[in-house]
Amino acid sequence: MEMEEKLTALLEEAKAEIGNAAGLKELESLRVKYLGKKGEVTSVLKGMKDLTPKQRPVLGKLANEVRDAITARLSEKKETLEQEALKKQLAEETIDVTLPGKKVTTGQPHVLTQIMEEIEDLFLGMGYQVIEGTEVETDYYNFERVNLPQNHPARDMQDTFYITPDVLLRTHTSPIQARTLEQHDFANGPLKMISPGKVYRRDTDDATHSHQFHQIEGMVIDENITMADLKGTLELLAKKMFGEEREIRLRPSYFPFTEPSVEVDVSCFKCGGKGCNVCKQTGWIEILGAGMTHPHVLEMSGVDSRKYGGFAFGLGPDRIAMLKYGVDDIRNFYLNDQRFLEQFKRKG
Amino acid sequence: MRVSVKWLSEYLDLSDIAPVELADQITLTGIEVDDVTLPSLTLDNLVVGEVLTAEEMADSDHLKVTAVDVDQEAPQQIVCGAPNVKAGQKVIVALPGAKLPNGLKIKKSKLRGVESNGMICSLQELGFAEAVVPKKAEDGIYVLPMEAKTGHSVLPYIGLDDAFIELDITPNRADALSMRGVGYEVGAILSQKPAFPEVTVSEDRSENISDYIHVSVDNSQDVPVYKMRVIKDVTVQESPMWLQRKLMNAGIRPIDAVVDVTNYIMLEYGQPLHAFDYDALESKTIRVRRAEQDEKLVTLDGQERRLNPGNLVITNGEKPVALAGVMGGENTHVTGATQTIALESALFESSVIRKTAQSLNLRSESSARFERGLNTAAIERALDHAAQLIADLGNGQVVSGVARVEAIQPESKQVTIALERINQALGTDLVMDEVVHLMDRLGFDSETSTRELTVTVPPRRWDIEIEADIIEEVVRLHGYNRLPATLPKSESIPGELTHKQQRVRDTRHFMEGAGLSQAISYALTTNEKAAAFSRVEGEPVKLDWPMSEEHQALRKSLLSGLLDNVQYNVARQNKHVGFYEIGRVFYPVTDSKLPREVTHVAGALTGSRVEANWQEDEQPVDFYAVKGILEEWFTVIGVSDEISYVPTNTYPELHPGRTAKVRWQGQVVGVLGQLHPQLADERDLKETYLFEIDMDALLDTDKEPLIYSSIPKYPGTSRDVAFVVDETVLHETVLSVMKENGGKWLKSIRLFDLYQGENIEQGKKSMAYSLSYQNPEATLKEEEVTSDFEQIKKALVEELNAEIR
Known part of the structure; x- marks a missing residue:
């Protein structure tokens, strides 16, 4: 029975030592000490x-129990120690999470680009193509082909930068409509286009005038296009640009290339129509011009105006941005002051 | 056009509608209203006063002390500085409590110790523009007629008890440049028939017009209608108050009764008239012809005009007496001594008048009307009405008959349109009766069949000619607010960006991701800036007639503009700048009217990419930071394989040792470099780096299909090599030697160290590269790689004289 006692004593001794172990290293040496090849349990x-065959199974069972008990204690203790070590490590690794992060530098699109892209995307979604033309145009395409012959009084509405007597900086993006119309084959379906781009007028730059600004024009030509379609399309545009609750109203106006022609007001997005300084107490803000494409414009492009017709509209991203963001000086768009441009990093 | 609501009320019943509401309806149905003004809302305590005495003030050289009867218990003492104030006048008195349009509040006050209980006013002080005030009242107070009732409000006498609607008339609606035209328009809006007073001329039968004048025109295209009446025995005097106030409130200065009548009739009918002093014509002949080259005429304003055959002149048979449709001549204008008036009413070709007015910079109320066309039916009516009025106001007589040349007669037009066409264009379901009713409101007769209507359009609406014009009239009167809102029911076609448009957007997003912000600069700039940074031949495209030196030529490069932006920011303490711009540049083309427009992307960076912070050191912008952006962009747009960089010193604006041409497929597509330090100094800039790339050259190519290559299954291996070479050996040269001698498994080459200085011989540099090898089919054997690697080392030694370390 000597061995039995020895084993029991060994277990108690191991329990005590494991319990006191301070680290993983010490624990490992205890494992070796008791369970290793030359360890005490092993020995x-x-x-x-040397035992009798009758004693062997009894003692063998006991020895296995002792070994298992020590193993269990060891792994229990190991887990505890690892937990402690991890806890300690985590405590040591604590940082000041309020310190600033590493700066990621990104740029932002120009606010006018943002407006134009938003409009482009709306119309792309409705099956329009984006068509860009040249900024230098002929007098013929810029004026005559949009129903503004020489000496037409409406030419006064647009002061023009000429390069030669018949070459100029386009005053609107309308020449693209004429150029596209004369190319379009209606056998391939309707013509639905928008044309964004820079335009130029002989104006002295001040808070509300700029010799360079932007325009987006749209046009749809097909059989059976109605003015109600124009109204519905513009309603969609106004809601997209200024919010779902907006309403529009159409007022008679005049553009040589459309008839009937209208100017389009949106209900004031600042006061909702009650009247404020943005809408000059009227509740409405003028945002674009539109109309039904003039039959002369169609005919000049070789399109049969008895069969085909449609609408066109044009708006100024500069003006829209001024209204939408309360920008009070159009020159801000072309000075490129970072403190101005960066304000539009946040997506509207 | 400034419309007096009172005047309009002579034709229409406006008693049930407030001016502001009327203006709203006009805007929504017809013509945009710019402004509505109701002076009486703010003008108060303004009464008629009678000046009893006016004494010079003791110690003043210009002030007078007056006693003014304003129908109160006692006359009021008022100090007045106007030179023309006299006892016995009826004047405009602002009593204490009045607030004038210029903001002045009238109070009892003392001037140099003298009590003053109000103010005697000029018309300007009541808000009239200097240019409409009668000459004699220009420098002082306005004197009212004696019949003005003392103590009564002064507003009715000067027409300020009225409302004014300012119409912004578009070029197509010149019919509304007259009170009668506005009467028809407002009548249509309100469903009222305007009533216009009948005008009859009482002629003196004792003499006939042919005793006085004969008229002829050289070309009836220039002058389709020319008519003249003569009024004799006229005494030219001041106009009565009703006429003066109508003119002043319409923005026209009263002159004398004859000139005032011509202006008044022009306002009423839209027909410009001209009155000649008949005796000053010194002839019984009027001939209208083109001016001769350098023919001279002194116009009413005293200016001598040098004319040319582009101008039309009225002559007395020999010499010009007026510039047709634009301005009268000084030698024949009506004066106080004039007794006989020759009154002209005509139709001149609009483009001739337009060109003349433009070239002489003489835009007038009358030329503006001729330019936009006239109501042919009003030419003679206006003449008759004016002649009678001149006779009435000047106690004269209208000579019997009209001298005339007429190539055209006023005629109504007929436009036929199918009802279905109207509904189809508008998306409406109008029935025939509704359309007929709308036409009736306009005063247009219509005849209908089952499907069509034929509208008779009177000459007063000469803008209406085609179906679309009728459709416009229908929809505006029907009301745009009643139009349904639908979307086109067309065959659907996909809307998508073109390859190039998509790439431009990708480029924008890439540049923004790389930390650059988009700038939009002016395309028009100075001649010098337009040419800078471009190596493309030819002078920049220049404006014919620029407004300023700053904006007179089209840019050939985006860089000058971007540099201006950088400078603007740096000068305002924005020290770290990173901009890109995508825009057009313009190159002259020898045998083409139009320049070539090319889309470029350009960038400008200065300051730091990363500012020093608690974790990182400052990273100033340098050449390689910018080059890195371009390299990655070329990868994104799929052209990086064929891009190379060639050192260049041919850009005077750039640092000769830090500039590279960017080549793609052997052709130069752009440049990348440092702004020349001298130029940087001039602009007060630190090191600034620039790039500009021709996007069209890169994006116009066909899109190569992108095909996935499988991820290698076998491990690759790498070798490092370090060597010393002459400092003039380019990295690009090393790369090509390595690629040529690299063997088939060499996959990539990375420069990981570059060193010059201590321990390296002067004029030499140490370079270290890491080479990666990969066989996609199998695991590479050590010996294979080693032999390939040795080959490279050998080539470096032999071809670049490298000393392997």
């Missing part, structure tokens, strides 16, 4: 060969 087991 007790080695002494089994």
Whole structure:
């Protein structure tokens, strides 16, 4: 029975030592000490060969129990120690999470680009093509082909930068309509286009005038296009640009290339129509011009105006941006002051 | 056109509609209203006063002390500085409590110790523009006629008890440049028939017009209608108050009764008239012809005009007496001594008048009307009405008959349109009766069949000619607010960006991701800036007639503009700048009217990419930071394989040792470099780096299909090599030597160290590269790689004289 006692004592001793172990290293040496090849439990087991066959199974069972108990204690303790170590490590690794992050530098699109892209995307979604023309145009395409012959009084509405008597900086993006119309084959379906771009007028730059600004024009030509379609399309545009609750109203106006022609007001997005300084107390803000494409414009482009017709509209992204963001000086768009441009990093 | 609501009320019943509401309806149905003004809302305590005495003030050289009867218990003492104030005048008195349009509040006050209980006013002080005030009242107070009732409000006498609607008339609606035209328009809006007073001329039968004048025109295209009446025995005097106030409130200065009548009739009918002093014509002949080259005429304003055959002149048979449709001549204008008036009413060709008015910079109320066309039916009516009025106001007589040349007669037009056409264009379901009713409101007769109507359009609406014009009239009167809102029911076609448009957007997003912000600069700039940074031949495209030196030529490069932006920011303490711009540049083309427009992307960076912070050191912008952006962009747009960089010193604006041409497929597509330090100094800039690339050259190519290559299954291996070479050996040269001698498994080459200085011989540099090898089919064997690697080292030694370390 000597061995039995020895084993029991060994277990108690191991329990105590494991309990006191301070680190993983010490724990490992205890494992070796008790369970290693030359360990104390092992050496007790080695002494089994001197026992009687009757004693062997009894003692063997006990020895296994002792070994299992020590193993269990060891792994229990190991887990505890690892937990402690991790806790300690985490505590040591604590940082000041309020310190600033590493700066990621990104740029932003120009506010006018943002407006134009928003409009482009709306119309792309409705099956329009984006068509860009040249900024230098002939007098013929810029004026005559949009129903503004020489000496037409309406030419006064647009002061023009000429390069030669018949070459100029386009005053609107309308020449693209004439150029596209004369190319379009209606056998391939209707013509639905928008044309964004820079335009130029002989104006002295001040808070509300700029010799360079932007325009987006749209046009749809097909059989059976109605003015109600124009109204519905513009309603969609106004809601997209200024919010779902907006309403529009059409007022008679005049553009040589459309008839009937209208100017389009949107209900004031600042006061909702009650009247404020943005809408000059009227509740309405003028945002674009539109109309039904003039039959002369169609005929000049070789399109049969008895069969085909449609609408056109044009708006100024500069003006829209001024209204939408309360920008009070159009020159801000072309000075490129970072403090101005960066304000439009946040997506509207 | 400034419309007096009172005047309009002579034709229409406006008693049930407030001026502001009327203006709203006009805007929504017809013509845009710019403004509505109701002076009486703010003008108060303004009464007629009678000046009883006016004494010079003791110690003043210009002030007078007056006693003014304003129908109160006692006359009021008022100090007045106007030179023309006299006892016995009826004047405009602002009593204490009045607030004038210029903001002045009238109070009892003392001037140099003298009590003053109000103010005697000029018309300007009541808000009239200097240019409409009668000459004699220009420098002082306005004197009212004696019949003005003392103590009564002064507003009715000067027409300020009225409302004014300012119409912004578009070129197509010149019919509304007259009170009668506005009467028809407002009548249509309100469903009222305007009533216009009948005008009859009582002629003196004792003499006939042919005793006085004969008229002829050289070309009836220039002058389709020319008519003249003569009024004799006229005494030219001041106009009565009703006429003066109508003119002043319409923005026209009263002159004398004859000139005032011509202006008044022009306002009423839209027909410009001209009155000649008949005796000053010194002839019984009027001939209208083109001016001769350099023919001279002194116009009413005293200016001598040098004319040319582009101008039309009225002559007395020999010499010009007026510039047709634009301005009268000084030698024949009506004066106080004039007794006989020759009154002209005509139709001149609009483009001739337009060109003349433009070239002489003489835009007038009358030329503006001729330019936009006239109501042919009003030419003679206006003449008759004016002649009678001149006779009435000047106690004269209208000579019997009209001298005339007429190539055209006023005629109504007929436009036929199918009802279905109207509904189809508008998306409406109008029935025939509704359309007929709308036409009736306009005063147009219509005849209908089952499907069509034929509308008779009177000459007063000469803008209406085609179906679309009728459709416009229908829809505006029907009301745009009653139009349904639908979307086109067309065959659907996909809407998508073109390859190039998509790439431009990709480029924008890439540049923004790389930390650059988009700038939009002016395309028009100075001649010098337009040419800078471009190596493309030819002078920049220049404006014919620029408004300023700043904006007179089209840019050939985006860089000058971007540099201006950088400078603007740096000068305002925005020290770290990174901009890109995508825009057009313009190159002259020898045998083409139009320049070539090319889309470029350009960038400008200065300051730091990363500012020093608690974790990182400052990273100033340098050449390689900018080059890195371009390299990655070329990868994104799929052209990086064929891009190369060639050192260049041919850009005077750029640093000769830090500039590279960017080549793609052997052709130069752009440049990348440092702004020349001298130029940077001039602009007060630190090191600034620029790039500009021709996007069209890169994006116009066909899109190569992108095909996935499988991820290697076998491990690759790498070798490092370090060597010393002459400092003039380019990295690009090293790369090409390595690629040529690299063997088939060499996959990539990375420069990981570059060193010059201590321990390296002067004029030499140490370079270290890491080479990656990969066989996609199998694991590479050590010996294979080693032999390939040795080959490279050998080539470096032999071809670049490298010393392997």
